[in-house]
Amino acid sequence: MGLKDYHLFVGRYDRGLMAGDANHFEVKLNTGNDFYRLAVNVRSQDGSMLLSVFDENFQHELLGRLLDTFPTDGVYELNELAKRKQFGLDFLRRNMVGDFNKMIPLPNNAPGLDNDLQDKLTLALDKSKADPKSRIFAFGEQWPGTSKPDKYFNEIKDQGLHDIHMNQGNPKGSHDQDNGVYQDGGLLIYYPSLNRWTAILLAFQTQFNTLNPTTLHTDDVTGNRISGTVPTPTPGQPDVVVDGDVVIIAALVNPKGNEKGKEKVILLNTTDEAISLNGWKLVDRTHEEFEIKNLSIDAGSTLEIKIPASSNFNLGNKGGTISLLNTQGIKTHGVQYTKEQAKTEGKIIRF
Numbered sequence: 001m002g003l004k005d006y007h008l009f010v011g012r013y014d015r016g017l018m019a020g021d022a023n024h025f026e027v028k029l030n031t032g033n034d035f036y037r038l039a040v041n042v043r044s045q046d047g048s049m050l051l052s053v054f055d056e057n058f059q060h061e062l063l064g065r066l067l068d069t070f071p072t073d074g075v076y077e078l079n080e081l082a083k084r085k086q087f088g089l090d091f092l093r094r095n096m097v098g099d100f101n102k103m104i105p106l107p108n109n110a111p112g113l114d115n116d117l118q119d120k121l122t123l124a125l126d127k128s129k130a131d132p133k134s135r136i137f138a139f140g141e142q143w144p145g146t147s148k149p150d151k152y153f154n155e156i157k158d159q160g161l162h163d164i165h166m167n168q169g170n171p172k173g174s175h176d177q178d179n180g181v182y183q184d185g186g187l188l189i190y191y192p193s194l195n196r197w198t199a200i201l202l203a204f205q206t207q208f209n210t211l212n213p214t215t216l217h218t219d220d221v222t223g224n225r226i227s228g229t230v231p232t233p234t235p236g237q238p239d240v241v242v243d244g245d246v247v248i249i250a251a252l253v254n255p256k257g258n259e260k261g262k263e264k265v266i267l268l269n270t271t272d273e274a275i276s277l278n279g280w281k282l283v284d285r286t287h288e289e290f291e292i293k294n295l296s297i298d299a300g301s302t303l304e305i306k307i308p309a310s311s312n313f314n315l316g317n318k319g320g321t322i323s324l325l326n327t328q329g330i331k332t333h334g335v336q337y338t339k340e341q342a343k344t345e346g347k348i349i350r351f
């Protein structure tokens with residue numbers, strides 16, 4: 001199903017406050033010609049902590065395209081799948097988080113400085129306000145507004161954005177109607193003078209498999225969590241390949257001269273057993289695939305995958321993503337690179 005009305009709001013921080021139920025931090029956003037409220041979850045309804053990333057030097061291939069496409073503050077609807085695939089957030093498919101164990105559980109509020117979501121949001125937003133050129137890119141679901149005054153900021157109308165967190169992987173019966181792809185929520189703050197971004201990415205612990213909370217796989221159409229991906233080794237059978245067993249460590253994105261047949265991706269087998277990669281796939285940002293045939297990767301070794309000239313799989317020089325899928329189509333690792341990283345011809349990008 002997915003979100004009903006996925007939007008990007010771009011504007012500046014005006015003020016913020018903790019909601020009465022302490023489950024949301026409410027942000028008043030100024031888009032230049034209007035004001036909106038951003039309801040940012042800071043605690044789950046069941047009382048559990050959210051998982052969070054606060055990255056003050058976030059680098060991602062999507063960012064340049066956001067600046068090019070949305071040079072002015074305002075409200076932008078991103079409902080069509082094509083638009084979402086172009087500009088929507090997707091923690092998984094855009095490899096935005098890397099290893100999910102980088103997401104830290106934080107309380108909504110706790111005694112002490114800079115140790116909870118209220119502190120961290122306040123610090124990040126106050127910092128953005130102190131820079132007159134900074135811009136906040138907020139992704140989430142626009143709620144149907146009314147002409148009444150807003151519940152928290154009485155001076156503005158009741159209009160704004162919620163679901164400003166990951167919107168996939170919710171288990172059945174608990175917000176699974178919100179699951180979808182390329183429609184995650186989040187806050188990205190741009191500082192033009194530094195050419196630097198801060199990313200604030202939030203997720204619920206219930207969106208992860210409790211048996212294996214550092215990995216997440218969701219269906220490419222529904223965004224529902226794919227069950228049964230927790231590896232249970234069967235005696236006598238080869239070990240199940242799990243996330244991170246084979247990883248993408250480097251790529252030649254921008255070869256010298258004619259690039260056809262010269263791009264390459266370098267994989268590392270982190271285990272002590274050889275792994276057959278027959279039927280595995282590499283997938284690029286535009287979802288073109290390259291199927292690996294008749295290759296295996298030795299224990300503890302690297303393997304260079306040369307992309308043949310005939311393949312539609314392509315490592316764009318303006319930034320991109322590379323994902324590695326196993327024979328079941330499950331992503332075992334993914335990376336992304338920016339235009340800046342790809343600018344020098346012949347230079348290998350390390351991940």
Ligand SMILES: [Ca+2]
Nearest residue numbers: 110111112113
């Ligand atoms: Ca605190």
Ligand SMILES: [Ca+2]
Nearest residue numbers: 253254315317
């Ligand atoms: Ca290229």
Ligand SMILES: [Ca+2]
Nearest residue numbers: 254255256257
């Ligand atoms: Ca080149």
